[in-house]
Amino acid sequence: xxxxxxxxxxxxxxxxxxxxxxxxxxxxxxxxxxxxxxxxxxxxxxxxxxxxxxxxxxxxxxxxxxxxxxxxxxxxxxxxxxxxxxxxxxxxxxxxxxxxxxxxxxxxxxxxxxxxxxxxxxxxxxxxxxxxxxxxxxxxxxxxxxxxxxxxxxxxxxxxxxxxxxxxxxxxxxxxxxxxxxxxxxxxxxxxxxxxxxxxxxxxxxxxxxxxxxxxxxxxxxxxxxxxxxxxxxxx
Numbered sequence: 001x002x003x004x005x006x007x008x009x010x011x012x013x014x015x016x017x018x019x020x021x022x023x024x025x026x027x028x029x030x031x032x033x034x035x036x037x038x039x040x041x042x043x044x045x046x047x048x049x050x051x052x053x054x055x056x057x058x059x060x061x062x063x064x065x066x067x068x069x070x071x072x073x074x075x076x077x078x079x080x081x082x083x084x085x086x087x088x089x090x091x092x093x094x095x096x097x098x099x100x101x102x103x104x105x106x107x108x109x110x111x112x113x114x115x116x117x118x119x120x121x122x123x124x125x126x127x128x129x130x131x132x133x134x135x136x137x138x139x140x141x142x143x144x145x146x147x148x149x150x151x152x153x154x155x156x157x158x159x160x161x162x163x164x165x166x167x168x169x170x171x172x173x174x175x176x177x178x179x180x181x182x183x184x185x186x187x188x189x190x191x192x193x194x195x196x197x198x199x200x201x202x203x204x205x206x207x208x209x210x211x212x213x214x215x216x217x218x219x220x221x222x223x224x225x226x227x228x229x230x231x232x233x234x235x236x
Contacts, residue, residue: 027121032201035082040066050116050206060104062088070126070162070198078162083198089135090184106181120171120204129159130194135183143178
């Protein structure tokens, strides 16, 4: 095999290898929020290449702060580091996003950088109702259907006690998504207040778009034509 044909074959195989790598499935942590360092930060850490995470936010009428967070290596309270907290949520027994009471929530967004898509396999976090007036339940929705349906709805733990949540997802070929966390329900007649959240993270994979192969094949074909033309000129 001459050198040009060898280069062309190598280029094609290299392009196929890039495609294969882009399509491989290796679920891993794509990024998350530990709300560190002190005095507290809303910015994501450990973000995978090809993705951008927004700051973690509270939307609502209350106030936010960074109280003591979750540290499983420090039993029995498991307190340590920083968490993110807000003090006003819906006291209703259900969430209706068209109800003014449902305008209090946590949120964050993920966007794929140009040339990437992503899949999500899990969402996890820990939460703690803080104080006598606190929500009893938490619901999660996403922008994929404009927050119309529920991805998860479950009970929060007892007040001043951290509860871990690990929510399976099967979301494929995404370019952007926003998650909203709706704490709601009241355990006193003082409304739903004071929820701490920590160690928010997502698992899945960031996938490069297989755009390299056409360029590699085009380069190989161009060199092959050039070599052929040079051979014809020599023959003349």
